[in-house]
Amino acid sequence: MTVLDVRTVTKVYGQGAATVHALRGVSLSVARGEYLAIMGSSGSGKSTLMNILGCLDIPTAGQYLLDGVDVSRLNDRQLALVRNRRIGFVFQSFNLIPRTSAVANVELPLAYAGIKAGERRRRARNALDMVGLAKRGDHEPNQLSGGQQQRVAVARALVTEPALVLADEPTGNLDSRSTEDILGIFDDLHAAGRTILLITHEEDVAARASRLIRLVDGQIVTDVRQQRVPA
Amino acid sequence: MSAFEVLRFAVRGIGANKLRSSLTMLGILIGVAAVILLIAVGNGSARQVADRIEALGTKTLTVQGVGGSGVLTPALAEALDDPVLAPDVASVSPVTSTQATLTYQGTDHSVQQLVGSSPSYFAASNSPVGTGAAFTADDVAQGRPVVVIGRTVADELFPGVEAVGKEVTVNGALFTVIGVLDEKSSASGFMDANDVAIAPLTAVQQALTGYGPLNSIVVEARSPEKVTDAQSQVSLILSQRIPASTASNSQPYRIQNASQLLQTQTETADTFTTLLGAVAGISLLVGGIGITNIMLVTVTERTREIGIRKALGAPRRVILTQFLAEATMLSLLGGGLGVAAAFIGSNFTIVGVRPVIVPSSIALALCVSVAIGLFFGSVPAHRAAGLRPIDALRYE
Numbered sequence: 001m002t003v004l005d006v007r008t009v010t011k012v013y014g015q016g017a018a019t020v021h022a023l024r025g026v027s028l029s030v031a032r033g034e035y036l037a038i039m040g041s042s043g044s045g046k047s048t049l050m051n052i053l054g055c056l057d058i059p060t061a062g063q064y065l066l067d068g069v070d071v072s073r074l075n076d077r078q079l080a081l082v083r084n085r086r087i088g089f090v091f092q093s094f095n096l097i098p099r100t101s102a103v104a105n106v107e108l109p110l111a112y113a114g115i116k117a118g119e120r121r122r123r124a125r126n127a128l129d130m131v132g133l134a135k136r137g138d139h140e141p142n143q144l145s146g147g148q149q150q151r152v153a154v155a156r157a158l159v160t161e162p163a164l165v166l167a168d169e170p171t172g173n174l175d176s177r178s179t180e181d182i183l184g185i186f187d188d189l190h191a192a193g194r195t196i197l198l199i200t201h202e203e204d205v206a207a208r209a210s211r212l213i214r215l216v217d218g219q220i221v222t223d224v225r226q227q228r229v230p231a
Numbered sequence: 232m233s234a235f236e237v238l239r240f241a242v243r244g245i246g247a248n249k250l251r252s253s254l255t256m257l258g259i260l261i262g263v264a265a266v267i268l269l270i271a272v273g274n275g276s277a278r279q280v281a282d283r284i285e286a287l288g289t290k291t292l293t294v295q296g297v298g299g300s301g302v303l304t305p306a307l308a309e310a311l312d313d314p315v316l317a318p319d320v321a322s323v324s325p326v327t328s329t330q331a332t333l334t335y336q337g338t339d340h341s342v343q344q345l346v347g348s349s350p351s352y353f354a355a356s357n358s359p360v361g362t363g364a365a366f367t368a369d370d371v372a373q374g375r376p377v378v379v380i381g382r383t384v385a386d387e388l389f390p391g392v393e394a395v396g397k398e399v400t401v402n403g404a405l406f407t408v409i410g411v412l413d414e415k416s417s418a419s420g421f422m423d424a425n426d427v428a429i430a431p432l433t434a435v436q437q438a439l440t441g442y443g444p445l446n447s448i449v450v451e452a453r454s455p456e457k458v459t460d461a462q463s464q465v466s467l468i469l470s471q472r473i474p475a476s477t478a479s480n481s482q483p484y485r486i487q488n489a490s491q492l493l494q495t496q497t498e499t500a501d502t503f504t505t506l507l508g509a510v511a512g513i514s515l516l517v518g519g520i521g522i523t524n525i526m527l528v529t530v531t532e533r534t535r536e537i538g539i540r541k542a543l544g545a546p547r548r549v550i551l552t553q554f555l556a557e558a559t560m561l562s563l564l565g566g567g568l569g570v571a572a573a574f575i576g577s578n579f580t581i582v583g584v585r586p587v588i589v590p591s592s593i594a595l596a597l598c599v600s601v602a603i604g605l606f607f608g609s610v611p612a613h614r615a616a617g618l619r620p621i622d623a624l625r626y627e
C-alpha cells in the first residue's frame with residue numbers, strides 16, 4: 001500500500017537572476033513499511049524534498065499525496081493535524097525548544113494532540129525510555145550532548161506513534177557511537193512496521209535501508225531496492 | 232487545547248526565559264509606577280494649595296487699598312456692617328498690620344505679622360483661640376493693651392511656660408497676653424501661619440501704628456455660597472462712599488475673595504500636574520521602547536520556536552493564543568507590580584508633597600502598558616504564526 005505518492009514535483013526558490021531550481025520534476029512512490037535512504041551531494045535538493053514530504057513546505061508545481069490525500073487541498077488546521085498525527089520529523093539540527101526540559105519537549109506533540117497531562121507525561125517518559133534517556137527527562141537541551149539531544153528529538157518524533165518517520169541527516173552532527181544509537185532505534189522502528197525516510201551522506205548509514213535513492217541537481221538518478229546490511 | 236493548558240504553556244514560556252521576562256516586566260513596572268506616582272504628586276500639590284487657601288477661609292473677602300491711597304478707615308468698615316444694604320455680610324473686621332518685636336524677660340521674637348483688629352477677626356481669619364480668651368469689643372472700645380499670640384510666638388517666648396497672663400513688650404509698649412491661638416497647619420514654605428499676634432485695633436493704633444488708614448478690611452459672608460452676593464453689596468457701598476478719584480479712573484481699592492484665589496492657584500497646580508503627567512508619559516514611552524527592543528531581540532529565537540511548534544502540529548490559533556497569553560500575563564504582572572510600587576511610593580513625601588493617587592491614572596497606566604505589551608508581544612507572533620513552518624525554522 002502506497003503511503004507517499006509524489007508526482008513530478010518541482011520547487012523553485014527566488015526570482016529573476018536569483019532563481020534556484022531545487023527540485024526538477026521528482027516522482028516517487030513509497031509503500032508502507034519501507035526504509036528508504038536518500039543520498040546526494042550538498043545542494044542536490046534532499047532537504048527540499050524532505051520538507052515537502054513533511055508538509056513543512058509546499059511544492060511550486062506537481063502533486064503530493066499522503067495516504068491518498070492531496071496535501072495542497074488541506075487547510076491550516078488539517079495540515080497541523082497531519083503533521084501532528086501522521087508524521088514524525090527529525091531535524092539535522094535537533095530543533096529542541098531551548099530552556100525547556102527534555103520531557104516537556106517530548107510532550108509537545110501530545111499536548112497539541114489534546115492528550116491529558118498525566119497520560120502525556122507517562123507516554124513522554126516511555127518514549128525517552130525507548131531512546132535510552134529515561135534518566136535525563138528533566139535536563140534542558142543545553143545540559144545534553146549532541147547525541148542525547150538528537151535522541152530526545154527522535155523520542156519527540158516517535159511519541160505520537162506516527163506511521164511515517166522523516167529524518168533529515170539525523171546523524172550528520174553526531175559521532176559514530178551516537179550515530180549507532182540513533183540507527184539502532186530506526187532499525188527497531190522498521191522492524192515494527194513504520195515507514196522511514198532518512199537523508200544521509202554516509203554510505204554505511206544508507207546501507208541499513210531497504211531502498212536507496214540518489215538525487216543529483218534536483219532529479220532522482222538512481223532508485224534501487226537493496227539487501228539491508230544490519231549493524 | 233483547553234484554556235487552562237494554554238495558560239500553563241504561557242507560564243512555561245515566561246519561565247523559560249526569566250531574564251527577558253523580568254526585564255520586560257521591569258520596563259512596564261517602571262513606566263506604570265512613574266505615571267501613577269508623578270500624577271499623584273501633581274494631584275497632591277494641588278490638594279495642598281487648596282487646603283492652604285481653604286484655611287484662609289472660603290467665606291471671606293478682603294478689601295485692600297491700592298497704591299497707598301488712604302481710603303480705608305474704621306468708619307468705612309463700620310459702614311460696611313449694614314444689615315440693610317449688605318444683608319449677606321456676617322461680620323466686618325478692620326485690619327491694621329505691622330511687623331513688631333515682642334520681648335519677654337530679655338527674649339526677643341520678631342513676629343511676622345502683628346494684627347490690630349476687632350474680635351470678629353478671629354472667626355473671619357479662621358484663627359480660633361486655643362487657651363485663654365480672645366479680646367472683646369469692650370477691649371477694642373477701651374483700647375486695652377492685650378494680645379493673643381500664635382503658637383510659634385508662644386513657643387519662642389514662653390518655652391514650657393504658660394503664656395496667658397504674662398506681660399510682653401511690643402516695640403516698647405506693654406501688652407498682656409490673654410490667649411494663645413490653636414495651631415494652624417502651615418504647609419507653605421515661606422509663611423508661618425502660626426507666627427502672628429492679634430491685638431485690639433485701637434491698642435495697636437495707639438501704641439504702634441498711629442491713627443492712619445487701615446491696611447485692609449476683612450469681610451466675612453454668611454456662607455461660602457453668599458460670597459459673591461456679599462462682594463457686590465460691599466462694592467456697592469464702597470463705590471457710594473469713596474468717590475472715584477478724578478485724577479485716574481482706577482479704583483482706589485481692590486476686593487479679593489478666597490475662591491478666586493483658590494481658582495487661580497488650582498489652575499497653576501493643574502498645569503503642574505499636566506507637566507508631570509507628560510514627563511511620566513515619556514517614561515512610559517521609554518519603557519515601551521525598552522520592551523520593543525527586548526521583543527525584537529528575541530524575535531529570531533521565538534520565530535524558530537514557532538517553526539518547531541508548527542512542525543510538531545500546533546495550529547496557528549493555538550500558537551497565537553499562547554503568545555498573546557504570555558504577553559498579557561507579562562504586562563499585567565508588570566503593570567500590577569507597578570501599581571503596587573506606586574502605592575508604596577505614595578506613602579513617602581516627595582519634594583515636600585504628599586502624593587494623592589488619582590484612580591483614573593491607575594486605569595490609564597495599566598491600559599497603556601497592557602496595550603504596549605500586547606502589541607509588541609503579538610506582532611512578531613502574528614507574523615511568525617502565518618509563516619510556513621520551514622520559513623519560520625529558517626528565520627534569521
Ligand SMILES: Nc1ncnc2c1ncn2[C@@H]1O[C@H](COP(=O)(O)OP(=O)(O)O)[C@@H](O)[C@H]1O
Pocket residue numbers: 013014020021022040041042043044045046047048049625
Ligand atoms: N530557502 C531557500 N531559498 C533559496 N534557495 C534555497 C532555499 N533552500 C534551499 N535552497 C537552494 O536549493 C537547493 C537545494 O537545497 P537543499 O534541498 O537544502 O539541498 P541539500 O539538503 O540536498 O543539501 C540549494 O541550491 C539551495 O541553495
Ligand SMILES: [Mg+2]
Pocket residue numbers: 046047048
Ligand atoms: Mg540538507
